[in-house]
Amino acid sequence: MLEKLREIEKAARESLAAVTDQTALETWRVTHLGRSSPLMQVFSGLSQLSKEDRPTVGQAANKVKVALESAFAERAEAVKAAMLAKSLEEEELDVTLPGRGVRVGHLHPSTQQLRRVVDIFAEMGFQVYTSREVETDEINFQALNFPPHHPARELQDTLYVDAGERGDNPVLLRTHTSPGQIRAMREASAEHPDDPPPIRIVLPGMCFRSEQITARSEVQFNQVEGLAVGENITFADLKGTLSDFARRMFGQNVRTRFRAAYFPFTEPSAEMDVECFVCGGAGCPVCKQSGWLEILGCGMVHPVVLENGGYDPLRYTGYAFGMGPERQLMLRYKIDDIRYFWGNDVRFLEQF
Numbered sequence: 001m002l003e004k005l006r007e008i009e010k011a012a013r014e015s016l017a018a019v020t021d022q023t024a025l026e027t028w029r030v031t032h033l034g035r036s037s038p039l040m041q042v043f044s045g046l047s048q049l050s051k052e053d054r055p056t057v058g059q060a061a062n063k064v065k066v067a068l069e070s071a072f073a074e075r076a077e078a079v080k081a082a083m084l085a086k087s088l089e090e091e092e093l094d095v096t097l098p099g100r101g102v103r104v105g106h107l108h109p110s111t112q113q114l115r116r117v118v119d120i121f122a123e124m125g126f127q128v129y130t131s132r133e134v135e136t137d138e139i140n141f142q143a144l145n146f147p148p149h150h151p152a153r154e155l156q157d158t159l160y161v162d163a164g165e166r167g168d169n170p171v172l173l174r175t176h177t178s179p180g181q182i183r184a185m186r187e188a189s190a191e192h193p194d195d196p197p198p199i200r201i202v203l204p205g206m207c208f209r210s211e212q213i214t215a216r217s218e219v220q221f222n223q224v225e226g227l228a229v230g231e232n233i234t235f236a237d238l239k240g241t242l243s244d245f246a247r248r249m250f251g252q253n254v255r256t257r258f259r260a261a262y263f264p265f266t267e268p269s270a271e272m273d274v275e276c277f278v279c280g281g282a283g284c285p286v287c288k289q290s291g292w293l294e295i296l297g298c299g300m301v302h303p304v305v306l307e308n309g310g311y312d313p314l315r316y317t318g319y320a321f322g323m324g325p326e327r328q329l330m331l332r333y334k335i336d337d338i339r340y341f342w343g344n345d346v347r348f349l350e351q352f
Ligand code: DAH
Pocket: 175, 176, 177, 178, 225, 226, 263, 266, 296, 297, 298, 299, 320, 321, 322, 323
């Protein structure tokens, strides 16, 4: 009987060594430890043994059972580990790989540049004043000292919204941000007509002109207007502020120059050039070999404009300026066609 138990154990261990998966494992358990397995038959045959043999065989059979059970448990662990290793190897799911990114957009290059300009003036104490895009002839032109039929209107081809019954005061799309000067001054002076407060603002936003669309002209473009009004403001303040702006925007060592110009709403008027930041002033195609780039118009606010805003020109003076962020970007990045800005081509937009 003991010999038989040894054989049972040996056979069971041999067949367990060949088990490599879950199904075979279960089959093995039923075959070698199940109700009708040879080992269990030894247990049920115990009663037929003699009193003397019974305890010896019983103990031996128990030992075999415990040994086979623990061998089974060990094998089950090993099979489980092997299956996990196999599935990790076969299934090409790497949970440590980064996920698929969501594509986020970004601000339009013009908006970015607009904000750079505004940020610089904000650091100098200017506030942002947002004015409307749809204007009247009165505010866009007349209050800025362009009377009806004035030749300076030739400079700004206008898109009309409603001209019909309105005579000399049609509704139009603003051709520049300058009419915001009138709105800001009137708003401030309306509250304190006898003692209007000083003003220091920038006015960013879209402007519109009836242009033939070419590489150099568009029907829409942004401007940033500036206005400072107060007592004892001089041309020196204008030069200091705008030169400082140029250094902050284009580099600490950049030189500036002011050239006399004409605008109806400023007197005297000037245009400011910065030293060409592409060639450093040596002369290149961007600055047309001149070494200078024109970046803004400016001047001392015309007395008529101050008056139209509710500010007494005998007591107050002021300066104003206007610049184009698209132009600055075109110069900086050598963009040779203004139509890219509103062409909605991501190959262009993605570069900023
Ligand atoms: N409004 C002018 C234009 O669109 C730009 C300009 C020039 C604005 C001189 C100003 C200024 O405030 O003082 O051409």
